[in-house]
């Protein structure tokens with residue numbers, strides 16, 4: 001049965017001619033649209049035939065029943081309950097398991113948590129943060145629960161809920177994630193799977209006690225299939241270099257950038273181009289973020305001793321052509337990764353460095369011999385994510401003097417710059433999604449010589465510049481000059497990393 005989305009309707013708000021909230025919740029029936037000629041009623045699998053029949057009589061005009069998703073209805077109700085909750089003043093003695101259990105299984109709490117999760121998925125958030133901090137006080141002096149979404153890399157408060165509801169919400173999340181609801185002193189990690197229509201969405205749950213309460217973070221996983229390299233915002237010359245690297249039969253390709261710079265997404269898009277019947281691809285990830293058809297994906301588990309290095313040794317016996325390692329964190333992993341690349345495998349991985357040239361000294365610092373690096377390294381890319389100007393509300397503007405100086409220094413001409421004015425489509429942020437700014441190189445004989453000779457980072461960078469590599473900053477500014485992003489974004493992510501986040 002095809003379910004209709006409640007988004008296609010503006011459900012009649014509570015109060016007017018809508019059914020009472022308790023009826024909607026208990027019977028799984030909601031009025032979606034009504035005029036003098038007919039009533040359209042959404043129903044979930046919970047709705048009973050006899051109740052539906054009674055509505056025919058009740059309305060005295062033609063009635064159409066439309067199947068809707070129970071989770072979606074629950075989210076709608078959760079919003080209502082969240083609003084209503086502001087008026088409630090309940091004091092919850094928190095150490096009573098029975099009471100906590102009861103609270104956590106209370107329909108309004110279930111609906112509220114569902115609504116927080118489902119809205120997060122809807123608006124494309126990567127993480128949901130729930131914090132009850134003693135320092136956050138509302139006007140009455142009671143603590144507040146703040147719900148924030150990380151969207152396009154930036155946190156945004158989406159609602160605040162009365163702090164007294166926190167134990168119930170926290171317990172609800174712990175039950176969903178199979179965690180101990182009485183544990184408030186130790187950090188806990190778990191996983192939740194939510195079914196939304198035909199899709200399953202996984203959340204990785206992390207709960208850490210903080211002064212005055214707990215901090216709960218839900219990372220949304222496996223929400224979307226990995227996109228293509230084009231979708232990520234690489235330009236034509238960059239795509240050319242990446243694809244040239246992917247055609248190599250063996251060797252090491254490295255991606256670098258800080259946490260949250262989209263390395264994993266790019267790696268997945270690269271792997272997608274390699275998927276074929278004739279190639280065996282194995283990944284070792286922490287965690288598996290995108291599920292890919294035709295790829296064997298393995299999740300590391302340090303707790304039972306299955307780290308990157310241990311799994312990598314095992315995986316080599318699986319006769320793979322391509323191996324993707326989520327991250328090279330230590331010398332043990334670096335050593336096996338390089339050995340794998342040397343013995344006929346194409347190895348893709350990531351490193352924590354600021355720019356591409358630094359991958360070479362970084363590998364040396366991990367104890368890898370320069371001759372090994374020179375013989376297996378095929379190329380590397382560094383990337384950052386910058387927010388994309390919302391195409392629906394983009395408007396032209398003149399470059400400020402400081403911006404013009406940046407553009408001039410990079411020798412980039414820009415007629416106009418753009419900014420998003422803010423519109424409903426972009427949640428009034430002026431931005432919609434993110435794209436990469438990148439710098440990349442392929443190894444040539446000259447670079448190999450420099451690596452073998454133990455050249456320092458200055459000499460390596462100078463060589464790459466001579467080879468024609470555009471830097472991260474230049475690529476970012478070019479994308480700003482094209483109106484794809486803004487110079488503020490380039491400053492925030494590339495020039496002043498770590499600030500303003």
Ligand SMILES: [Zn+2]
Pocket residue numbers: 390391392393394420421422423424425426427428430431
């Ligand atoms: Zn917009």
